[in-house]
Amino acid sequence: MPNFLEVIIRSIISIVVLLFLTRLMGKRQLSQITFFDYVVGITIGSLAAFISSDLEANWLHGFTSLFIWALIPILFGYLALKNKKFNDIVEGNATVLIKDGKIMEENLKKERYAGEELLEQLRLKNVFSVADVEFAVLEQNGEVSVLLKKDKQPLTPSDLQMKPAPVKEAQTVILDGKIMLEPLKAAGLSVRWLHTALDKIGVSLDNVYLGQVDSYGQLYVDLYNDNITVPTPQELPLVLATLKKCQADLESFALETTDQKVKQEYEMNAKALQQVIEQVTPYLQQK
Template identity: 55%
Template sequence: MPEWILIAIRALGTLMFLFVLTRILGKKQISQLTFFEYVIGITLGDLAGNISTDVEANYFHGVIAILVWVLVPLVLELLTLKSKTLRGWFEGNGRVLIKDGKVLEGNLRKERYTGDELLEQLRTKGVFRVADVEFAMLESSGDLSILLKSENQPLTPKHLGMKLAIEKPTQAVMMDGVIQDEPLAAAGKSRGWLHTELDKLGVAKENVFLGQVNTDGELTVDLFDDKLQVPSPTERPALLACLKKCEADLELYSLTTSNIEAKHMYEACSIQLTQVIQQVHTILRA
């Protein structure tokens, strides 16, 4: 058998073998690696390359070596799930670099971190002044987690006392001109509704590159033809305008009626509707 065919077979077998082992190790092996996992990943790659191309070496000896390098970390990972001490040994612990708004220079030296490196890490988080940070910890993965001071944190609806509707995930109901039935059902919509919405927008199904239904049940599309302008959804602004019209009508009825009871009823309903409009104005205005 020619050597190139043998190498191709060995490489294909090793690739499939590593794929299975990586799935067994879990997603951590392909996300944020600890130092131990980083070393394992490099070693496995080197072993896989050697047994794939070294046709004179015993293939199964290489497989055994890979198994050892996989099974030992797997056993250790199962043990660390039950022991915090072992987790500290193998995965490391985070270290506080900024506390109560003050940089802990001693901890910086322990991590061999310079002031420039700290500022660089802060800038990657969108923070350009150390004085804005209340707390910062260098995680075992090497990532820097920060907590801004209260006055520097972003304003949220909770700070304003606003209650918003529960945000549901946006569903991609069309892709490459093809209707995706499962996301469409998850959005609580039907094909008939989708065709109606496309007719309202004046676009053909085949011209839709991506169609999404947001948490408010509105359809937004991106077309293959970028020159075509797609109108924005108008359901929410139209609903807000309708509520305001009802409010104005109630005020008008209260002014024009001569019946005292009816006047008070219209005024009370107008006040209630005004309160409702104030609560939903931010949501419907978008």
């Protein structure tokens, strides 16, 4: 067999085996892997390259070594799930670097972590003052997790005793000028509705690269022609304006009627609707 043909065959087999082994080893983002995972990955890649190109080496021995390097981490991962001490040995422990705004110098030395590196990691998380940090931990994968002090944390709806409206995943209903029927169905909408929405903003389907429907039923489009300005969706402001008009009409009816019972009913409903408007206004105002 010619050498170049053998290299091709070995490379194809190596790629297939690597794909199988990586699927077997599980999914982890690059930022989540530990140093041990990193070393194992490099070694497995080197072995695969060695098997593909070194024609003098026994390919069976190479694949045996490849499988061992892949299966041992899988075994370690299984044992780490079952035994906390074994997990500490293999994965290591998280290390506290800052506590109550105070840098733990001994822990920095233990992890061979320079002070400038710590400040850099804090800046990457938009933290520029150590005094603002309640807790900072060096995780097993080398990432620094930061918890700000309570008075330095951004306000959340729960802090303001507000209950935000539930937000669903935006559905991509148009991609590359083609209607995506399954996402459109998941959004509870029809093709007819989509064409009507496009007509409202004066856009043709073949000029739309991407179209998404948010949880409020508003259609956002990105066009092939960037020189065309797409009108901002007006559904939410229109709903708010309609509610305000209804409330104003109820107050007007209350002033016009002479029947006291009907007048009280109009006033009560106008007041109730006003409370509803105050609650939904933050969600219906145009951003």
